[in-house]
Amino acid sequence: MRAFSPLSGTIAERIAQIRQTVPNSVRLIAVTKQVSVEAMREAYAAGVRDFAENRVQEAEAKQAKLSDLTDVTWHLIGHLQSNKAQKALDCFQWIHSIDDLKLAQRLNRLAAQRSHKPQSLLQVKLLPDLNKYGWSATDLLQDLSALSQCENLRIQGLMTILPHGLSAADATMAFQKTAELANTIQQQNRPHLQMQVLSMGMSNDYALAVQAGATMIRLGRILFGDRST
Numbered sequence: 001m002r003a004f005s006p007l008s009g010t011i012a013e014r015i016a017q018i019r020q021t022v023p024n025s026v027r028l029i030a031v032t033k034q035v036s037v038e039a040m041r042e043a044y045a046a047g048v049r050d051f052a053e054n055r056v057q058e059a060e061a062k063q064a065k066l067s068d069l070t071d072v073t074w075h076l077i078g079h080l081q082s083n084k085a086q087k088a089l090d091c092f093q094w095i096h097s098i099d100d101l102k103l104a105q106r107l108n109r110l111a112a113q114r115s116h117k118p119q120s121l122l123q124v125k126l127l128p129d130l131n132k133y134g135w136s137a138t139d140l141l142q143d144l145s146a147l148s149q150c151e152n153l154r155i156q157g158l159m160t161i162l163p164h165g166l167s168a169a170d171a172t173m174a175f176q177k178t179a180e181l182a183n184t185i186q187q188q189n190r191p192h193l194q195m196q197v198l199s200m201g202m203s204n205d206y207a208l209a210v211q212a213g214a215t216m217i218r219l220g221r222i223l224f225g226d227r228s229t
């Protein structure tokens with residue numbers, strides 16, 4: 001993986017440093033998998049209102065401990081097994097990791113019965129990567145009419161995770177392709193398919209993602225330090 005320069009200082013100082021280089025319109029999502037609730041409270045005190053987790057159970061446990069933070073938005077960014085779909089709708093306001101049509105349709109059915117509908121992103125994988133979930137561009141374009149009927153998902157755009165070890169040039173190209181795909185879809189003007197949100201960029205590549213048009217960046221290690229795995 002391309003390295004990133006670790007930032008010095010407290011979590012609040014790191015957030016301030018990142019905020020200086022990223023436009024205010026870009027939503028900074030703190031990725032809190034394996035991060036303690038104490039560190040999450042520090043981030044909250046520094047103004048963070050968006051937390052992302054990749055596991056439903058971990059989010060549920062933390063939400064119980066942070067229930068006094070009532071204005072936090074919770075984002076699911078990890079692969080969702082269909083048997084956890086109901087729970088995911090309980091725990092998260094945003095689901096970034098809808099990665100196939102079956103899952104989308106299942107979530108859509110479950111969300112029909114809820115007063116709070118999720119906001120959703122479609123996960124795409126524009127470069128081959130055995131380790132990552134998501135639609136290829138071709139497959140996504142084929143599934144668009146079916147996705148357009150998933151009116152309870154409030155689909156807002158695309159999410160992508162790049163393969164490890166790309167050069168800066170290749171990472172930039174992959175982010176640009178994701179932005180172009182969102183544009184192509186937006187131009188089709190399909191009902192219930194908004195494409196103005198692009199969730200892309202992590203600790204090692206968020207600056208490139210922002211240049212390519214990211215509207216949400218998902219930052220873990222650069223805020224909280226290295227995880228154990």
Ligand SMILES: *Cc1c(COP(=O)(O)O)cnc(C)c1O
Pocket residue numbers: 031033054077078161201202203204218219220221222
């Ligand atoms: C872990 C994770 C991140 C954050 O990665 P860092 O390298 O810690 O910034 C972002 N997005 C997804 C989907 C993740 O799983």
